[in-house]
Amino acid sequence: MVGMAENDTYGNEIQSVDFHHLQMSMESVVYTLCHNYSRCSTAPSLANKSSQMKEFSLDLDTSTREFTMQNIISIVVPIIFGIIAVVGFFGNALVVVVVIANSQMRSTTNLLIINLALADLLFIVFCVPFTASDYALPFWPYGDVWCKVVQYLVIVTAYASVYTLVLMSLDRYLAVVHPFSSKTIRTKTNTYWAITITWVVICMACIPLLMAHGQVMYVFSGEEYSVCQFLQEEGWSLSVFQITFFATSYVIPLLLICGLYMGMLTRLWRKDAPVGRISAEIQRGKKLRVTRMVCTVVGSFAVCWFPIQLFLVLKSLALFEMTTFTVMIQITSHILAYMNSCVNPFLYAFISDNFLKAFRKVVYCPK
Incomplete structure (x- = not known):
């Protein structure tokens, strides 16, 4: 997470400032946001290395036409994140309650859906509120230890959500392409093992992130601020991290999911697929449902x-400069990504008739 002029793991930009700084133009704020990158013409100078103080020399444009933009960033954006957090929390919590309250729904697929909901819940709890705080406050008020913990949990839960989708796709692939031979593989015990191994591997692999983030103090306009940021000055490369994160949390999982669903479609649309007693209409309906699931799973993940x-x-x-326009693009993209955790309960659970019935049962509590 960041405060005012730094970048966290997800590149959160803090455009909010103290109320007595609101006369500062958006351009000058954006100017401070990009000081870590080579295209910025001003670099920070260390005032005291032992205390990690940073001093900035800025040419401020006192134009006030961006006053409304600052209000949007410091007030409206946190409100949007708050809505995402509330909807996502209750939506994912309902998914967990629905499965736990219905023993007949505890299949291997639904166990993975619970894991996805729990991962999204952790993401919402440990990411969204602190991101909203970043946009609303000009500093990081939670200390160095919590800075490291939050950044670590943000990445861990992001990976857990993505690779749970991969496990769900693998489960569907085995059920559709190898319906009989996979029965000994698609057991609850093996599902628990797969979930456990996934979490352990992710948690172990992300341990270096505890050292790559930390709280740093700096001075801006004569006042001291704290930020939680990626520690590039200690030898950690932000570009290497972002490229690696992009490859391992987006490209590779997406390729795996696409490959698995292409295998399913190939199997279902094969002309020599056995029909047996199943009518052509049922077969066709099954194909359409799987096709819709492909679009839902792959499309929502990729687009968000x-x-x-x-x-x-x-x-x-540093392939572009930070301007008002690019900052707004980042904020919009940021919100879209967070919405993925918010809409997952609807896309991956409530699309099922069984889940809808169980959901109504839990909500209305019929006797």
């Missing part, structure tokens, strides 16, 4: 995460 992933990679490589 691609803009912010691409933006942060290009930004870490």
